[in-house]
Amino acid sequence: MTLQLSIKRSLVAATAVTMLFSLSACAKSSQSGTSSSSSVSSTSNRSNQQKVAKLFKKAQRQIENGQNDEALTTLKRAQRLDSDNAKVNELLANVQNYLSAKAALNEGDTSTAQSNLSKMTSEQTKNNALTSQAKDLNTQASQLKQANTLYQSAYDAVSNGYYETAKAKLAQLNALPSTVKAIKSLQDQGKALTNQINANQNSSSTSQNASSNATNSSSSASTGSLSDDQNDSIIQSFQSAAGITAQTGMSFGVSQIGTNEYQIEVRQSNSTNTVGSLTGIYRYNSQTGSVSKLNTISGKYESN
Structure with missing residues (x-):
């Protein structure tokens, strides 16, 4: 009985030693795998x-x-x-x-x-x-x-x-x-x-x-010079016929070129009244009320 007990104890001890060695081997294997993975990652990062x-x-x-x-x-x-x-x-x-x-x-x-x-x-x-x-x-x-x-x-x-x-x-x-x-x-x-x-x-x-x-x-062709009253009258009737509204700085130069026929230059001064730019040259018949304007490209008078 004592001999059998001794044998059993020996077997248990041997088994325990075997398991210990096995666990140690697994741990080393695991550590080796982790180290290998870390090494690959580091190499990849450097690359x-x-x-x-x-x-x-x-x-x-x-x-x-x-x-x-x-x-x-x-x-x-x-x-x-x-x-x-x-x-x-x-x-x-x-x-x-x-x-x-x-x-x-x-x-x-x-x-x-x-x-x-x-x-x-x-x-x-x-x-x-x-x-x-x-x-x-x-x-x-x-x-x-x-x-x-x-x-x-x-x-x-x-x-x-x-x-x-x-x-x-x-x-x-x-x-x-x-x-x-x-x-x-x-x-x-x-x-x-x-x-x-x-x-x-x-x-x-x-x-x-x-x-x-x-x-x-x-x-x-002039039939004579115009008096101031005649000049003003012609300008007023011309404005009405041509549809031109008098504005500040606007001036009218009237020349009689025939019976009831007038040429009128319209100019517009700037804000300082130093420049009077030409805005149009017109022919006006005071009897018929007809108005024509000079086309500066063709040089011809065209109905207004």
Whole structure:
């Protein structure tokens, strides 16, 4: 009985030792697996970091070559590999703001262009190429603002008959660089204004010649000079027949060119009464009430 008990105890001890060795082996195996997994992850991270660094440098080279659209694509690839990379994220944002500013400027939107440029952060100062391009773009935005002002000034001058002033403004507009699409468009519109100025000046010359000829004709066909009362009466009846309402600064020059036939020049002075621009030359028959106006292009009188 004692021998059997001793054998049993030996078996139990042997079993316990076997189990202990087995558990120890499992623990070592588990630790080895964890270490291996951690090593793979670390290797993958290092690989991604290297790829991101290469992509970042590639994007910088592309920016230096003016390939900003391509740089944007490259930086987006780098961001997908490492979304937390501060340098990549900042340069990507700056390139996006630059491209948005450039697009806005080409559409003539200087406010949006300058707003996007102002969003470019400190990373810009670390990339000389992008800094230089942003400065150039800001200069172009300022030039476009100037172009808008010059064109509007020229347009207003033409509208008010100040043709020499308009020409000077248009000359300044044409001196600006036409590399910006919106500036080129304004310069093209300026050419149309120049054509209008030339046409108006030619018309004015025609009007003056017609007026001179009419005055010479009136001298030979005149039935006599008009008294002040006759002059006032003719002007009043002419205004009524022509549908012209007297305004401040408006003047009427009346010449008799035949029996009941008159030529009337209508002029309008500016706010300081220093310039009396010709608004029309008319023929008026006081007996029939008929009114015709000189067409300064054709040189003929047409029914009013």
